[in-house]
Amino acid sequence: MLIYISTIIFAAAIALFFWSCYRRFRLLTLGRPEPKNRFNDIGKRIGGVLYYAFGQRCTVSHGYRFGWNHLVLFWSFMILLIANTEFLLEGLFPDSISFSLLPPGVYHPLAVLIEIASVLALLAVCIAVIRRLAFPPSYMEARSVDAFIILSLIALLMLAFFGLHASEIAQGTEKAANFMPVSNFVASAFFSDVPAGSLNGYIDAFWWLHAIVLLVFLNYLPYSKHMHILTGIPNVYLRSLTKVNTQPGEDFKKGNEFGVGRIDQFTWKNLTDSYSCTECGRCSDNCPATITGKMLNPRLVIHNMKINLLVNGPGIMKNKETVLPLIKGGIEGSVAEQVLWDCTTCGACMEVCPVFIEHVVEIVDMRRNLVEMKAKVPEELIALFENIEQRSNPWGIAPGDRTKWTADLDVKPFETGKTEYLFYVGCFGSFDARSKKVSQAISKILNASGISWGILGKEELCCGDSMRRLGNEFVFDRMTLENIRMFKEKGIKKVITQCPHCYNTFKNDYRQYGVELEVVHHTDLIYDMIKSGKLNLDVNDAKDFGNLVFHDSCYLGRYNGIYEAPRNVIASVTGRAPIEMERRKDRSFCCGAGGGRMWMEEDTGNLINVERVKEAMKKDPKTICVCCPYCMTMFEDGIKGIKADDKVQVLDLAEIVSRALK
Amino acid sequence: MLIVTCVKQVPDTTQVKVDPVTGTLIREGVPFIINPFDTYALEESLRLKEKYGFRVAVISMGPPNTEVTLRKALSLGADEVILLSDRAFGGADTLATSMVLAEAIKKLGKKDEVAMVICGRQTIDGDTAQVGPGIATRLGYSQLTLVDHIENVDLNAKKIRVRRRLEGRHELVEAPLPAMIAVLREINRPRYPTVPMRIFAQDAPVILWNNKEMGLREDTIGLKGSATQVRKIFSPHREKGEIIGDGVKDPQASARLLVERLKEKNILIL
Numbered sequence: 001m002l003i004y005i006s007t008i009i010f011a012a013a014i015a016l017f018f019w020s021c022y023r024r025f026r027l028l029t030l031g032r033p034e035p036k037n038r039f040n041d042i043g044k045r046i047g048g049v050l051y052y053a054f055g056q057r058c059t060v061s062h063g064y065r066f067g068w069n070h071l072v073l074f075w076s077f078m079i080l081l082i083a084n085t086e087f088l089l090e091g092l093f094p095d096s097i098s099f100s101l102l103p104p105g106v107y108h109p110l111a112v113l114i115e116i117a118s119v120l121a122l123l124a125v126c127i128a129v130i131r132r133l134a135f136p137p138s139y140m141e142a143r144s145v146d147a148f149i150i151l152s153l154i155a156l157l158m159l160a161f162f163g164l165h166a167s168e169i170a171q172g173t174e175k176a177a178n179f180m181p182v183s184n185f186v187a188s189a190f191f192s193d194v195p196a197g198s199l200n201g202y203i204d205a206f207w208w209l210h211a212i213v214l215l216v217f218l219n220y221l222p223y224s225k226h227m228h229i230l231t232g233i234p235n236v237y238l239r240s241l242t243k244v245n246t247q248p249g250e251d252f253k254k255g256n257e258f259g260v261g262r263i264d265q266f267t268w269k270n271l272t273d274s275y276s277c278t279e280c281g282r283c284s285d286n287c288p289a290t291i292t293g294k295m296l297n298p299r300l301v302i303h304n305m306k307i308n309l310l311v312n313g314p315g316i317m318k319n320k321e322t323v324l325p326l327i328k329g330g331i332e333g334s335v336a337e338q339v340l341w342d343c344t345t346c347g348a349c350m351e352v353c354p355v356f357i358e359h360v361v362e363i364v365d366m367r368r369n370l371v372e373m374k375a376k377v378p379e380e381l382i383a384l385f386e387n388i389e390q391r392s393n394p395w396g397i398a399p400g401d402r403t404k405w406t407a408d409l410d411v412k413p414f415e416t417g418k419t420e421y422l423f424y425v426g427c428f429g430s431f432d433a434r435s436k437k438v439s440q441a442i443s444k445i446l447n448a449s450g451i452s453w454g455i456l457g458k459e460e461l462c463c464g465d466s467m468r469r470l471g472n473e474f475v476f477d478r479m480t481l482e483n484i485r486m487f488k489e490k491g492i493k494k495v496i497t498q499c500p501h502c503y504n505t506f507k508n509d510y511r512q513y514g515v516e517l518e519v520v521h522h523t524d525l526i527y528d529m530i531k532s533g534k535l536n537l538d539v540n541d542a543k544d545f546g547n548l549v550f551h552d553s554c555y556l557g558r559y560n561g562i563y564e565a566p567r568n569v570i571a572s573v574t575g576r577a578p579i580e581m582e583r584r585k586d587r588s589f590c591c592g593a594g595g596g597r598m599w600m601e602e603d604t605g606n607l608i609n610v611e612r613v614k615e616a617m618k619k620d621p622k623t624i625c626v627c628c629p630y631c632m633t634m635f636e637d638g639i640k641g642i643k644a645d646d647k648v649q650v651l652d653l654a655e656i657v658s659r660a661l662k
Numbered sequence: 663m664l665i666v667t668c669v670k671q672v673p674d675t676t677q678v679k680v681d682p683v684t685g686t687l688i689r690e691g692v693p694f695i696i697n698p699f700d701t702y703a704l705e706e707s708l709r710l711k712e713k714y715g716f717r718v719a720v721i722s723m724g725p726p727n728t729e730v731t732l733r734k735a736l737s738l739g740a741d742e743v744i745l746l747s748d749r750a751f752g753g754a755d756t757l758a759t760s761m762v763l764a765e766a767i768k769k770l771g772k773k774d775e776v777a778m779v780i781c782g783r784q785t786i787d788g789d790t791a792q793v794g795p796g797i798a799t800r801l802g803y804s805q806l807t808l809v810d811h812i813e814n815v816d817l818n819a820k821k822i823r824v825r826r827r828l829e830g831r832h833e834l835v836e837a838p839l840p841a842m843i844a845v846l847r848e849i850n851r852p853r854y855p856t857v858p859m860r861i862f863a864q865d866a867p868v869i870l871w872n873n874k875e876m877g878l879r880e881d882t883i884g885l886k887g888s889a890t891q892v893r894k895i896f897s898p899h900r901e902k903g904e905i906i907g908d909g910v911k912d913p914q915a916s917a918r919l920l921v922e923r924l925k926e927k928n929i930l931i932l
Contacts, residue, residue: 382853
C-alpha cells in the first residue's frame with residue numbers, strides 16, 4: 001500500500017513541478033520576437049556554456065572569491081542531479097529502477113562520487129549560511145528568506161541522504177557500503193547501537209524525509225530566485241555573441257510602438273534574462289550609479305521586470321490587460337523613470353553578470369518608450385535633442401564653427417579619391433575648448449606620421465551616440481542615414497576618431513545599417529604608428545608627466561576591448577608603464593558622462609566623477625591620462641571639485657604623445 | 663472655439679552671414695528653422711487646448727518649403743495647419759504680412775469662432791515685433807504683448823487675464839476676447855514631439871491658401887503693399903576693445919577700473 005502512496009505522491013509532485021514550469025515559461029512567449037539571432041553559431045554557444053556555465057568562469061572571476069563556493073555547489077548539484085533523478089524514478093517505479101541494479105564496476109565509483117558530492121554540497125551550504133549571517137556583502141540581498149529556505153532544504157536533503165545510507169549500511173542491505181566512506185562513518189557513529197529491529201523504521205523515516213525535501217525543493221524552485229537553476233544555463237547559451245551588446249534598431253512604420261513601456265514589449269530573450277537573475281548583486285556592486293547612491297540598481301531593474309511579468313503575464317494572456325505599470329516606480333515590479341535616466345551605459349553590470357543578462361539594452365529600451373512614445377524626458381534633454389537635430393551638435397553652436405580649432409595648423413579638408421583617412425573630429429573635439437587642444441595634438445601626430453588625412457570641416461555631422469543611448473532612436477536613425485549617405489558620397493572608408501563614443505557608434509552601431517567602415521581610435525592608431533616607427537619620439541621628456549595614472553574609458557575598454565594599446569603607448573613615451581587604479585580594464589569605473597549623462601544634471605547621490613577622481617588621487621598622480629573627451633571633462637571638473645587642480649593635470653593620450661614628438 | 667497660432671520659418675540666424683561685398687545675405691546652405699519665439703506661442707496654444715478644449719490652427723506665410731515648419735507643428739499636436747503661399751505675398755514688410763495673416767484669420771473665423779491669436783514676441787530675422795500688434799489692430803482684437811503668463815481664460819464672460827513682463831515690473835491685465843497675445847520665452851517650456859506623432863505628421867494634410875483663395879488686392883500685399891523697403895543690409899562693424907586690469911589677480915581693482923571707464927564714456931551714470 002505504502003508503495004502506491006509513494007508513487008502517487010511522486011507522480012503528483014513531479015506533475016506539479018512541470019505544471020509550474022509550464023505556467024512560468026509560457027509567459028516568456030508574450031515577448032516580442034528577438035532581433036538578434038540567438039541560435040546561430042552553435043559551436044560557439046556550446047563552447048560558451050561549457051566555459052561560462054560548467055566552467056563557472058563568471059562566478060569565480062572578477063575577484064569574487066565566494067564564487068568558488070558556488071562552483072563547488074554547482075558541480076555537486078550536477079552529480080547529485082544523477083542521484084536524485086534515480087531517487088525520483090525509484091519513487092515513481094519502486095523496486096524496478098535503482099543504481100544498485102547496475103554492475104558493481106559502475107555502481108561503486110558512482111557511489112563514491114555521490115558521497116563526495118554530498119559532503120561538498122553540505123560544506124558549501126554551511127559556508128553560504130555562515131557568510132550570510134556573519135559577514136554579508138553589502139551588494140547582496142544576503143539575508144533574503146528565499147536564500148535561507150533553499151539553503152536549509154539543500155542541507156536537509158544531504159542529511160537525509162546520509163541518514164538513509166547510514167541506516168541501510170547498519171542494516172547490512174547496502175551493497176556498496178565499502179564505497180560510501182561518509183555514510184559508513186555516520187553508520188558507525190550513530191547507528192551501531194540501534195537494535196536491528198528498529199533500523200527499518202529509520203530507513204523509512206530517512207527515505208520519506210529525503211523524498212519530501214526533494215519534492216518540496218523541486219516545487220519551490222520555479223517560485224524562487226533559484227529559478228536560475230533552470231534558466232541560467234539556457235541564458236548563457238542564448239547570450240549575445242558579439243562583445244559589444246549593440247542596441248537593436250527600430251522600424252519607424254506607422255502604427256508601430258517604440259521602446260518598451262509594457263512588459264510584453266520586451267523580447268522573449270529580455271524576459272528570459274529576468275528569469276535567470278540569481279540576485280547575486282554583482283551588477284549593482286559594480287554600477288557607478290548604485291555605488292554613488294543613485295536610484296538605479298541594475299539588479300532591481302531585472303527583478304522588477306520579472307515581478308512585472310509574473311503579475312501582468314496572466315492578464316496579458318487573457319485579454320491584453322495589465323494592472324501594474326512597468327515604468328512608474330514606487331512599488332515592486334515597476335521601474336521608476338529616474339532609475340532609467342541614472343544609467344551611464346558603462347556596461348559594468350553586463351561585464352560581471354555570470355548569466356549574461358543584458359541590463360543596458362533593456363534600460364535603453366525603456367528610455368525609448370519615455371522619449372519616443374511619451375516625450376517624457378528631463379528638461380535639459382529637450383534642449384539637447386533640439387540642438388542636435390537642428391545644428392548637429394549638443395550645444396547648438398553654429399556648424400560653421402567646427403573648424404575653429406584648426407586655427408593656423410596644417411589641416412586639410414578630406415578630398416574624395418585623394419585623401420586616405422578621414423579624421424572625424426567629433427562635437428567635443430570641434431567645439432569644446434579643452435578638447436580642441438586634443439584635436440590639435442592629434443593633427444600634429446597625424447602630420448608627423450606622414451599619412452594622408454583630412455577633415456570634413458563644416459560639413460561634419462554629429463555621430464548620434466548620445467541620441468541612441470538616451471533612447472531617441474528616431475533621430476539617431478535619421479542622423480545615421482545622413483552620415484552614411486555623406487560617407488558614401490565622399491568615398492570615405494577609413495575613419496580616425498578622437499572620441500571613443502564616435503568610434504563605437506561608427507564601428508558597431510552603424511554596422512547594423514550594413515556599413516563596414518574601417519574605424520580606428522587614435523589610441524590604436526598611435527600605437528600602430530609607434531610600433532612601425534612612423535613617429536620620432538623623444539623619450540627623455542618623460543619626467544614631465546610625473547606619476548601617471550591611466551583611466552580606461554568604458555566605450556574604448558569594455559565596449560571595444562582596447563586595453564593594451566594606450567598602456568603600451570604610455571610605456572613607450574614615458575619609459576614606464578602607467579600606474580594602475582584599483583578598478584581598471586574591464587572593471588574600470590565610469591567617469592559618469594556616458595549614456596547621455598554628460599548632458600544631464602547629476603543631482604542625486606554623490607558625484608560619480610568625484611568618486612573616480614578620489615580613487616585616482618590615492619595613487620598620488622601628477623598626470624591622469626584619458627582617451628575620451630567625456631572622461632577629460634569629468635576628470636577636470638572632479639579635480640576642481642576636490643580642489644586638487646594645482647596638484648594634478650589631465651591629459652589625453654594624444655597630448656602626451658604630441659609633447660614627446662621630436 | 664479656435665486658437666490661431668502664427669509661426670514663421672526663418673533662416674537659422676546663427677548661421678547667416680552677410681556678403682561684405684554685395685551686402686546681401688548669404689543664404690546658401692543655411693538651414694531654416696521655426697522662429698524660436700514661435701515655439702513658445704505654439705506650446706502655449708497647445709496647453710490652452712488641453713486645458714480648455716480649444717482647437718489649434720497654425721498659420722504661416724512663406725515660401726512652399728515652410729511646409730517643414732508646419733509639419734513640425736502638426737507633430738506637436740496642432741489640429742490644422744495652413745500655409746499662406748503665393749508669389750504675390752513675397753517681399754512683404756510687417757504691414758503687408760499682417761494684412762495677409764489677418765485676412766487668413768478672418769477666413770478661419772467664418773468656420774469656427776476665433777478666441778485668440780497667439781504669436782511669438784518677434785522673429786529672429788526681422789526682429790520688429792510688429793506683426794502681432796498689426797494683426798490685432800487690423801482685426802480689432804485686444805492687444806496683449808510681452809506676455810509671460812496666462813492666468814485665466816473665462817469663456818463665459820469672454821475675458822482673459824494675463825501677466826505682462828515690463829522693465830522691472832509685471833502688469834496684470836484683463837482684456838475681452840478675442841485677443842492677440844504675443845508671448846515671451848519665459849511663458850513655458852516647449853514640448854518634444856512623440857515619434858507616432860512625427861510619423862503621422864509626415865503625410866498629414868497641409869492646407870495651402872494662395873491669393874486665388876484669399877482674393878486680396880495686389881497693392882495691399884507683398885512688396886507693393888509694403889510701406890518700408892530694405893535699402894541695404896550690412897554687418898555692423900565690430901571693433902576689438904582693450905583689456906584693462908587683471909581680472910584673475912585682482913578682480914576688485916579691475917571691476918573698479920571698468921566702472922570708472924564706463925562713467926567716463928557716459929555709458930554708466932551713477
